[in-house]
Structures are given as structure tokens and as C-alpha cells.
Amino acid sequence: MKLRSFLFSAIAAAMGFSAAALAEQPAQHQDILAMVGQHAADFSATSKTIWDYAELRYQEEKSSALLQRELQSAGFSIQSGVADEPTAFVASYGQGEPVIGILGEFDALPGLSQATTPYRSPIVAEAPGHACGHNLLGSGAALAAVALKEYIERNHIAGTLRYYGTPAEEGGDGKVYMVRAGLFRDVDVVLHWHPGDKNEVLNGGMLAINGAKFLFHGVAAHAARAPERGRSALDAVMLMGNGIEFLREHIPSNSRIHYVITKGGAAPNVVPDTAELYLYARNPSSAVLGGVWDRILKIGQGAALMTETTLDVRELSGDANVLANDALARLAQRNLVEVGGFRYTADEQQFAQELQKSLPPGVAGELNSTALIQPLRRPDLNDTAASTDVGDVSWNVPTIGFHAATFVPGVGAHTWQAAASAGMSIGQKGMIVAAKALAVTGADLFSDRQLVVDAKADFRRALAGNTYQSVIPAGQKPPVHYREN
């Protein structure tokens, strides 16, 4: 065996693929990568327009309409306002099996308006900004979908491609209601990506989360003249908070509980008749979180009992953890390695160095790490993490995702630094890496049915007999009228 082919086989074997399978790929991948390249400038512009719109959860009218127009003009048919969410939509192309879905988000975050400058400079003070890079997320996913549609059309490949326009990822559970409406019932595989500061495959992880507002009702009274007539709702909130603090010691240590007091009374001389505690709880496992959640509810009930108030648990929200899929992860890793990363221009490098000066000591990463692909790994359940409504999709359909280096290395999501790079070429270059990885992975899934079979087998293994259940009650409508940001 010649050294080159030996190395080729060794690399392929290390990735879990035969050399023959790997050798077949490049021709079809070159086609699809060229199609991504043809549309890259258009969708970079789309991402900038959505960055300018910076619309909050469930208010993404312009962003959603723009993506729908782009997909419709590319030949997709559009179903909009799905799942009782005015800004949710499904764009479809083709028919029959397999059914491959790509997720797109486009909501912004409150208070993080930011110009494309390497120092803090809001465009409009306290206005929303794309600090999670969802402008890139939705546009990059659409870029992948448009390229993939052209690919399956030109090659007469059977199957259905869907782009899911999923609103309100930031605290609105947009996808949870879309899952509940049955929109993913017939899907074989779902692909997604998220902006980050590295190029890597996202194979599961993230934290399951439950949230609710605990609203206590008491009796108002003069706090000095007739305190005995009052029943303080604020006392109930304080006691619930104390109960939570004692609970912390007796739950798995990789749990997170955080809360704020959203109503606490109006004046010291009036016993508050309403008070409210707004709480999130998280754990890497949805099942473990369910047990913790039951105990949190009991603490709320106990606080009401102690204070002779009543408790109303409202606006329940929740996302499942993201289930890993090792079969899809191996495919995704191979493709991401093939796509590769990117390098900054001299101007971008200067911008990035300047921006990194605003980061806490020791946080800034190597600038040339944007050219690298991180090794494939299963997430460590004790890593710090956030939550996503992709989790609920992953409990219903085999799902795999990517991170791409859209943020300057060291920059975390939900910061002004993230919003700055999401609105410029640095973010757009990362977006194109993600679009390419999504598109070639989609092309593989359309071309090789065995990959879908393997993904489904791995999905059943990951479920391990568990069934999906959302904390959100069946009758609760999507909170589309959110305004308290």
C-alpha cells in the first residue's frame, strides 16, 4: 500500500468510515459546495438585514417574512403561521422519503443593540440586538436549504426537504409548540447549527430547563395599623426562595436553579396582596430535572400554606436536553473536516484583536483557531451549558448540529461582542462554513438511505426506552404576546 492511500485508509478508519465510502464523496460534495458558494453573498446580505431588524421573540414579522420570500423565490412552497405562532413557517421542496429538515432561528435579544465596532456602542440605547447570532443562524440554514434544493432537483433525487422557520428560541419555546403541533412527525433527520467561537459538531448536550412564574395571592392591610388582617404574598415569595436555597444541597450538583422577584409589593406600609417569583431550573437530564421540578412545586405550595396565601403557577416553559446521535455525529464530523474553517483578512484580524481587549483576562482565544475543526467529542455533562428548544426536536427526530466560528475566539453568546461580529464579515464567514457543512450532510442523507437507517437506530438507543414529555400543559398556547422584555 502506498503511503498516501495508507494514510487515507487510516484517517477514514479513525472516523468510522471505509476508505471507499470516503473516496466517493468529493465529486457530489464539490457540486453542492459550489451551489452554496453561488448563493453565499445573497444570504450574507439577508443575515445583515435581519441583524438590522433585530426583532424579539414572537415579534420577528419582518425577519420571518424576508426568509419566507427568499425560500419561496428559490422554489419552496410555504406554510406560514404554523403551530399558532404567527412568525413560524415551514418551507418545503420535493416529495416522498427521506424527509430531511433544517432548523432556522431569527429572534434577537433585549438590550444588546450594538454597532459593528470593536468597542461597546449601541445603535439604539437599550434596543434589541442579535447577540446570539440568530440572524446568521436563520440565514445560514436557508443558504444550505436553497443549495440542497438545487442539488436534489438537478440530480433527480427523491425526497422532501424542509426548512423550519422557528421563532422565539430565546425564552419562547417556539420549537416546543411546533413539535406539539406534529410538524416533525414524519421527519427522518433534522440538521441545525448555532453561532459560536469554534467550528465543531454539536452532538447532544445542553441543559433541560423548566421555568414558571409563581404568583402568590394574599390579603392587603395597613402594615402598622392592622398587620394581623394582612396575609403577605411577599412573605410567601421570600419563604419559597429560602426553601429553594435549602433544596440546593439535596439535588444533583449539576443542577442549576435561578430566580428573580418580578412582583414584590408597592409600598412598605401596605401588606402586599400579590407577589411573584420567576424561576428557571436546569439539569443535563430531562428525567432528573422532572424530579427536581416536582420538589420545587412542593416548596411553592409549602410557602403558600405557611402564609395562608394561594399560589398560581403560570406561564410554564421548558426545553428538553439535546439527545446525542453518534451515527449522525460521525457523518457530520467527516463533512465539517472536509469543509474546513476560514482565516481572517488583515482588517478582520485587527478588528478581532481590538475587540478581544474588552474580554476578561485569560478568555481570548487564538485568532487562527477559526481555521481549525475541533475533534469530535461527546459533551461532558458537568460542562457549563445553556438550554435550547432544539432539545425537544431531538427527542422526536434524529438530530445533529454544528457550531461555527462566527464570534471572535473567546467571545460568548449574549454579549455585545457577539452582536458586533454577527453583523459583519467575521460572522458571515462562519455562517458559510455552517451552511456548507449542513448542505453536504443533507446531500449525503438524501443520497444514502443507510445513513438514515443508522441515524434512526442510534436515536432509539439514545432514547433508551424514555418517552418525550414537555412540562408545558397541553392547553397552553404559545406566549406570542410577550412584551415584558
Ligand SMILES: [Zn+2]
Ligand atoms: Zn441565545
Ligand SMILES: [Zn+2]
Ligand atoms: Zn442562540
